[in-house]
Amino acid sequence: xxxxxxxxxxxxxxxRSGLVTYLTAGDPQTGNTSEALLTLARAGAxxxxxxxxxxxxxxxxxxxxxxxxxxxxxxxxxQRTLASVQRFRESDQDxxxxxxxxxNPVWQYGVDAFCQAASKAGVDGLLLVDLxxxxxxxxxxxxxxxxxxxxxxxxxxxxxxxxxxxxxxSTGFLYLVARNGVTGSGEVAQVALEERLAMTRGLTDQxxxxxxxxxxxxxxxxxxxxxxxxxxxxxxxxxxxAAATPQEGLTALAxxxxxxxxxxxxx
Amino acid sequence: MNPETSTASPQAGFFGPxxxxxxxxxxxxxxxxxEAAYERLKNDPDFxxxxxxxxxxxxxxxxxxYFAARTSQRLGGARIFLKREDLNHxxxxxxxxxxxxILLARAMGKTRIIAETGAGQHGVAxxxxxxxxxxxxxxxxxxxxxxxxxxxxxRMRLLGAEVRAVDQGRGTLKDAMNEAxxxxxxxxxxxxxxxxxxxxxxxxxxxxxxxxxxIGEETRDQCxxxxxxxxxxxxxxxxxxxxxxxxxxxxxxxxxxxxxxEAAGKGLDTALHxxxxxxxxxxxxxxxxxxxxxxxxxxxxxxYSLSAxxxxxxxxxxxxxxxxxxxxxxxxxxxDEARSAFRQLAQEEGIxxxxxxxxxxxxxxxxxxTMSPEQSLVVCLSGRGDKDLATxxxxxx
Numbered sequence: 314x315x316x317x318x319x320x321x322x323x324x325x326x327x328x329r330s331g332l333v334t335y336l337t338a339g340d341p342q343t344g345n346t347s348e349a350l351l352t353l354a355r356a357g358a359x360x361x362x363x364x365x366x367x368x369x370x371x372x373x374x375x376x377x378x379x380x381x382x383x384x385x386x387x388x389x390x391x392q393r394t395l396a397s398v399q400r401f402r403e404s405d406q407d408x409x410x411x412x413x414x415x416x417n418p419v420w421q422y423g424v425d426a427f428c429q430a431a432s433k434a435g436v437d438g439l440l441l442v443d444l445x446x447x448x449x450x451x452x453x454x455x456x457x458x459x460x461x462x463x464x465x466x467x468x469x470x471x472x473x474x475x476x477x478x479x480x481x482x483s484t485g486f487l488y489l490v491a492r493n494g495v496t497g498s499g500e501v502a503q504v505a506l507e508e509r510l511a512m513t514r515g516l517t518d519q520x521x522x523x524x525x526x527x528x529x530x531x532x533x534x535x536x537x538x539x540x541x542x543x544x545x546x547x548x549x550x551x552x553x554x555a556a557a558t559p560q561e562g563l564t565a566l567a568x569x570x571x572x573x574x575x576x577x578x579x580x
Numbered sequence: 581m582n583p584e585t586s587t588a589s590p591q592a593g594f595f596g597p598x599x600x601x602x603x604x605x606x607x608x609x610x611x612x613x614x615e616a617a618y619e620r621l622k623n624d625p626d627f628x629x630x631x632x633x634x635x636x637x638x639x640x641x642x643x644x645x646y647f648a649a650r651t652s653q654r655l656g657g658a659r660i661f662l663k664r665e666d667l668n669h670x671x672x673x674x675x676x677x678x679x680x681x682i683l684l685a686r687a688m689g690k691t692r693i694i695a696e697t698g699a700g701q702h703g704v705a706x707x708x709x710x711x712x713x714x715x716x717x718x719x720x721x722x723x724x725x726x727x728x729x730x731x732x733x734x735r736m737r738l739l740g741a742e743v744r745a746v747d748q749g750r751g752t753l754k755d756a757m758n759e760a761x762x763x764x765x766x767x768x769x770x771x772x773x774x775x776x777x778x779x780x781x782x783x784x785x786x787x788x789x790x791x792x793x794x795i796g797e798e799t800r801d802q803c804x805x806x807x808x809x810x811x812x813x814x815x816x817x818x819x820x821x822x823x824x825x826x827x828x829x830x831x832x833x834x835x836x837x838x839x840x841x842e843a844a845g846k847g848l849d850t851a852l853h854x855x856x857x858x859x860x861x862x863x864x865x866x867x868x869x870x871x872x873x874x875x876x877x878x879x880x881x882x883x884y885s886l887s888a889x890x891x892x893x894x895x896x897x898x899x900x901x902x903x904x905x906x907x908x909x910x911x912x913x914x915x916d917e918a919r920s921a922f923r924q925l926a927q928e929e930g931i932x933x934x935x936x937x938x939x940x941x942x943x944x945x946x947x948x949x950t951m952s953p954e955q956s957l958v959v960c961l962s963g964r965g966d967k968d969l970a971t972x973x974x975x976x977x
Contacts, residue, residue: 368879369754369865371761372604378748390877416602417864421878443602443864470609470768479605493606494766 317409317437317462317485320359321520321541329577330537331359333522334570335413335546337380338363338397339389342550344559346393347400349566354401354408356567357574360542362440365394365414372415372442374497376547376554391422395434402435411438411462411485419452428455438462438485446479453482464488464522469509473516480517486542487519491526497547501526503535510539530576537577545573593782596904599897601781603867607761610768615783617688622790627683634679635794638712639669643795645802645958650928651945658812658951660944662931662961663799665823672934672963673795673823674705674776680791682709685772692716692771696760698725698753698819699889699936700732701963702776707741717741720759723751725888732967750882753892757866777820778896781867785825785896792826799958800830807956813837813947816960817939818910819854819889821896823962832907839947840899841939843885844912854883854891855912857903870897886915886971887935889963917942922965922972934963935971 314322324331334353336343343349346363353361366381366389373381398410412431419427419441431439438461444452446465456463462485467476469492480487489509491501506523513521523536524544536543552569556562592615593599601611621627635641644667648660665673685693693715697703703719710717719736723745726733736743749755757780764773778788796814803811814831816824818840828838845853853859856871863872865880873881873893883891902908918935921942926932933941937960944959951957965972 368749368881369758371758371866372765374762382748385879415864417872417874417880418878420864421874421876442604443867445601445603445605445608448600448602466605468604468606468609471605472609475608490604490606493768495762499766 315437315460316407320407320409324359324541328538330533330540331542332357332533332570332574332577333360333362333524333542333544334358334549335362335364335544337366337377337384337550338394339366339384339387340380340550340553341383341387342380342553342556342559342562344563346397349563350397350401350410351404352563352567353570354405356570358408358570360409360411362411362413362544362546363394363398365391365412365418367415367418370415372495374495374547376497376550379554380550391418391427395430395436398436399434409437410435411440411464412436413440413442416441416444424451424455428459428461432459432461436461438464440464440488442466446482449482456484466490467513469493476513476516480519483519485520486522487513487517488522488524489513491523494525496525499526501532507536507539530572533573533576593786595898595901598862598870598900599782599785599868601867602864602869603781604765606765606768607781611781611783613688617684618783618787621684621687627687630683631680639675639679640667641794642798643667645799645806648929651925652948654928655945655948657948657953658955658957659953660948661811661956661958663795663827663958665795665960665962666931666933666937666964670705670708671966672701672705673792673826674702675708676794676826677776677788677791677822678705678709678774681774681787682713682715685715685774686713688772690770690772692718692767693774694718694720694760694763694771695774695776696720696753696756697776698722698756698892699887699967700725700729700736701889701967703741703743704732704735704739706774706776707736707739710741711739718763719743720746720756720763722746722753722755725752725756728971729888729967752882754880754882761866777822778825778898779820779866779868779870779894785868785898788822789825789829789898792822793829795823795826795960796828796830799827803958810834810836811958812951812955813839813957814960815839815841815940815943815947815957817841817890817936817962818895818899819843819892819936820894821899823960825896825898827960828908838908839943840908840910841913841943842910843883843887843890843939844914845884845886847914848912852884853912854885854893856883856893856895857900857910858912860893862900865894868897870900871895871903886918887939889934889936890939911943913939913942919972921945922968931961932965933961934965935968937962938965
């Protein structure tokens with residue numbers, strides 16, 4: 314049983330959704346990435362999405378754009394990101410880590426070499442935003458060969474036929490993008506989202522994650538048990554940006570994650 | 581959405597290994613809808629008639645093929661002709677694409693148009709066609725480009741467009757395109773993204789090429805009439821490459837020599853250039869796989885050129901393929917060479933070319949003397965240079 318399936322089983326046993334926290338690797342506002350990963354895990358994150366910064370984050374809103382550009386300016390690279398995961402794994406062997414990012418840095422690293430190195434560092438999956446399923450086969454194969462998950466995204470306008478096709482290609486979970494738009498701001502229509510979750514359940518057995526625009530404990534309470542995973546990202550980086558020092562930022566981050574986790578634990 | 585178009589063929593929109601559709605899933609459905617609408621309309625007689633009428637009455641097509649007699653005499657080699665896209669309404673080839681796409685947007689029932697612009701020529705052309713059809717228009721433009729192309733910003737605003745400054749990155753075309761893509765992904769239902777060059781996710785590279793093919797088709801007919809056959813060589817400048825691909829495409833199946841000029845900036849041996857084919861390598865950006873300026877880790881680098889229309893760090897995917905296949909010869913022209921050609925044409929022919937087009941001219945000045953007077957060479961004079969006067973006067977010799 315893998316780290317991921319074990320965690321999924323625990324969640325099903327507890328009858329709640331898992332809390333997914335997104336963090337941009339190498340953002341100097343977190344001080345130290347491996348420490349920030351530990352902070353997230355100890356505060357109650359069930360799965361961590363670790364963002365690999367890219368110079369042109371087209372799917373991200375202003376908060377995560379700034380985080381990526383700060384990280385790159387501070388010298389973050391794929392190698393450093395993987396080293397941070399490896400250090401995190403010295404203290405935490407239970408919390409799955411999925412790398413998230415854009416296709417080009419992975420493509421330049423080399424698809425097979427990347428998946429080998431990531432798996433060796435203790436990464437559990439890879440989610441690339443700008444690589445649609447039609448172009449994803451080589452990466453899916455490389456992830457399979459290295460025991461990594463290859464979750465895929467579906468959008469509000471993805472029709473049933475395409476959704477079925479994407480779900481077949483997806484491993485680990487299927488990520489429902491909650492609304493049209495970039496990460497961060499924007500309101501999510503709760504009822505429509507719940508309808509989409511129910512409709513998607515009818516089309517696939519894959520565990521379902523939801524994200525984009527979910528920022529508050531009430532979002533998490535409302536979706537608890539309806540999605541397998543609920544993702545928060547920009548709101549965490551907003552907290553880090555608002556803090557005077559990285560240390561204060563991590564303290565505030567821990568409190569925020571703990572509150573979200575409580576929203577899921579209390580049923 | 582039409583179920584027939586819901587799962588695009590994995591190889592649709594590829595030129596050799598280049599092109600494709602590398603976008604977030606949210607954009608797949610609107611791109612499928614766009615592709616279906618384009619495929620339906622491109623052979624529709626009413627659509628074609630409407631487009632041709634606008635080309636003739638609004639743009640002033642066909643554009644002249646001008647024999648540059650004094651230039652040809654000075655260089656003493658091939659006869660040099662200029663394809664005068666600078667005489668189009670709005671002063672550049674960009675309007676050809678905008679007219680085609682605005683008719684498509686209307687047919688799709690879109691009410692809001694967004695665009696990215698670098699030098700401002702595409703922004704002006706987009707604002708123009710939006711005014712023509714009374715559509716809301718938002719143009720994204722990098723902060724840095726707004727500063728160096730103020731007259732075009734004023735033009736866009738006068739035409740009723742909202743110009744949104746983009747502060748991300750270095751504030752140039754690449755950043756404007758990121759921001760336009762973010763707008764589109766947020767407002768896909770009512771918004772049409774009018775991309776200005778033959779790049780981006782499928783079907784844009786094919787569609788923009790098709791709308792720009794009028795340049796090459798006219799050139800072919802005009803050469804037949806004037807020269808009694810094909811020219812020996814065509815030269816065009818390459819930023820994203822829309823004027824060049826439209827100019828070259830009707831000649832790809834001939835033996836006419838095709839030459840594309842990339843911006844070599846301060847020189848290909850420096851870091852300051854925008855020659856993605858001569859100085860970059862393949863990668864994925866803005867929805868397509870193509871040659872890009874990037875560092876070893878795959879982070880995209882800024883392009884540099886004196887010309888704001890050529891400093892994009894990528895190139896249209898069909899050019900990437902024509903480069904690899906060797907059908908087109910892509911070379912670099914430096915700022916200095918372009919600046920000198922700019923002044924030369926003004927003083928020798930009474931034509932002030934766009935700095936972008938001056939890159940193509942500079943190559944013609946090198947090639948013509950190596951050819952014989954029986955041979956002929958056509959330069960695509962893609963735009964006029966009024967917008968560049970400040971740049972030229974600031975940096976003048």
